[in-house]
Amino acid sequence: MSSNQRKSFFDLSASGQKKRLKAAQDVPLPGSGSQSSSSRREEDVPDSPVPLSQPHPSSEDQALGHCPRSDELELCPSASSSDEYEIEDENNVEDSSEESSNDDDHDDDIGIREKLRNWASQYKITATALTALLHILTSHICFSSLPLDGRTLCRTPRNINTVEVEPGHYSHIGLKSTLIKLMSGVSHTINTVILHISTDGLPLFKSMPGELWPILGSIKNVCSLSKIVFPIGIYFGKKKPIDCCLFLKEFVEESIDVINNGITIEGRKFQVLIQGIICDTPARSYILGTKSHTGYSSCIRCKQEGIYDKGRMTFPSVNAPPRCHEDFLIQRDLDFQVSESLLVKIPGLDLVKNLPLDYMHAVCLGVVKKLLLTWTSGPVNKCKFPSRLVNQLYSFVLCHNLSAYCSILGFPNTI
Numbered sequence: 455m456s457s458n459q460r461k462s463f464f465d466l467s468a469s470g471q472k473k474r475l476k477a478a479q480d481v482p483l484p485g486s487g488s489q490s491s492s493s494r495r496e497e498d499v500p501d502s503p504v505p506l507s508q509p510h511p512s513s514e515d516q517a518l519g520h521c522p523r524s525d526e527l528e529l530c531p532s533a534s535s536s537d538e539y540e541i542e543d544e545n546n547v548e549d550s551s552e553e554s555s556n557d558d559d560h561d562d563d564i565g566i567r568e569k570l571r572n573w574a575s576q577y578k579i580t581a582t583a584l585t586a587l588l589h590i591l592t593s594h595i596c597f598s599s600l601p602l603d604g605r606t607l608c609r610t611p612r613n614i615n616t617v618e619v620e621p622g623h624y625s626h627i628g629l630k631s632t633l634i635k636l637m638s639g640v641s642h643t644i645n646t647v648i649l650h651i652s653t654d655g656l657p658l659f660k661s662m663p664g665e666l667w668p669i670l671g672s673i674k675n676v677c678s679l680s681k682i683v684f685p686i687g688i689y690f691g692k693k694k695p696i697d698c699c700l701f702l703k704e705f706v707e708e709s710i711d712v713i714n715n716g717i718t719i720e721g722r723k724f725q726v727l728i729q730g731i732i733c734d735t736p737a738r739s740y741i742l743g744t745k746s747h748t749g750y751s752s753c754i755r756c757k758q759e760g761i762y763d764k765g766r767m768t769f770p771s772v773n774a775p776p777r778c779h780e781d782f783l784i785q786r787d788l789d790f791q792v793s794e795s796l797l798v799k800i801p802g803l804d805l806v807k808n809l810p811l812d813y814m815h816a817v818c819l820g821v822v823k824k825l826l827l828t829w830t831s832g833p834v835n836k837c838k839f840p841s842r843l844v845n846q847l848y849s850f851v852l853c854h855n856l857s858a859y860c861s862i863l864g865f866p867n868t869i
Contacts, residue, residue: 622691626704743793751789
């Protein structure tokens with residue numbers, strides 16, 4: 455063999471084959487352009503030179519000392535690169551599955567919180583009881599992400615915006631926001647939302663002074679919402695608000711806005727109408743700025759001076775001239791209207807026709823109570839029923855379901 459004749463690749467020793475491969479890697483292939491040697495090393499030259507199918511070199515190749523080109527050899531990919539690809543794929547699968555699992559856990563967490571909030575609201579669970587339940591649930595690993603306090607779960611605000619209304623404070627909850635929340639998702643075909651408004655004072659404690667005056671509302675022309683009473687504003691103080699205008703200011707301002715501009719719910723615009731303000735007689739005279747029901751010129755329906763008879767104020771005339779809404783606007787009768795009322799600014803509200811008489815006090819606790827007392831304890835031989843008839847009526851009331859005759863709940867007292 456001549457000195458310039460090159461040995462075949464397969465005739466070289468192991469160290470010679472490594473040197474030949476290294477030299478071949480440093481020589482650029484035709485058409486490789488600006489491809490770097492590192493990329494050629496990764497693509498064309500495997501880490502292991504063991505071929506899967508190794509073609510035998512021809513005699514011509516042996517004579518010239520040429521080794522087969524790297525693209526003519528089907529080499530087995532290296533174990534290290536294969537493992538690297540497999541590990542990378544496994545990591546990708548694990549990452550994607552972990553992200554999917556985290557999303558599912560987050561959705562489940564939101565769902566269980568919403569269910570607990572609805573359950574606590576529906577069954578009137580106290581904050582103390584809800585907190586105790588959360589402490590039990592969070593002791594299990596499945597519910598470890600739940601909060602420990604019921605106020606956190608129900609998103610109870612820490613601070614409440616209040617304004618000072620002597621001699622207490624008033625917090626306005628909102629009319630428009632409550633209407634949007636109640637009517638969202640409710641099927642209805644109405645174009646106008648008809649509201650009934652109510653307010654009254656009630657004591658909260660027996661051992662200390664304090665009055666609560668809520669402004670409440672209800673939607674009357676949506677069947678599924680007609681029995682829901684929602685708060686609009688709440689006042690609390692040692693006594694009722696001294697200035698009624700300050701008490702009603704925010705309610706009246708928001709009422710004017712929603713009546714003039716309407717409300718938009720789920721892309722649909724609705725008109726708003728306050729059909730009536732329902733109060734008992736003392737509360738009605740308070741918000742209207744009129745004389746109390748014990749005054750001589752206190753009748754809200756007609757213009758007549760009352761007569762004080764047997765410890766009560768009476769209005770015997772049935773032909774007295776009626777009052778009208780315009781009388782409130784110009785304060786025509788100063789004996790009747792003693793102070794200004796902001797309710798006159800609410801559009802479409804008639805302060806005579808849209809403030810009905812209180813049925814509970816006027817009829818149930820007024821006329822009906824007086825009739826029952828007259829029939830059972832009145833003068834003998836005039837109006838009083840015989841004892842036998844009274845006992846029969848009492849037995850009838852006890853033996854029959856009162857809900858079939860009226861909507862009054864509770865068991866009646868003895869007659």
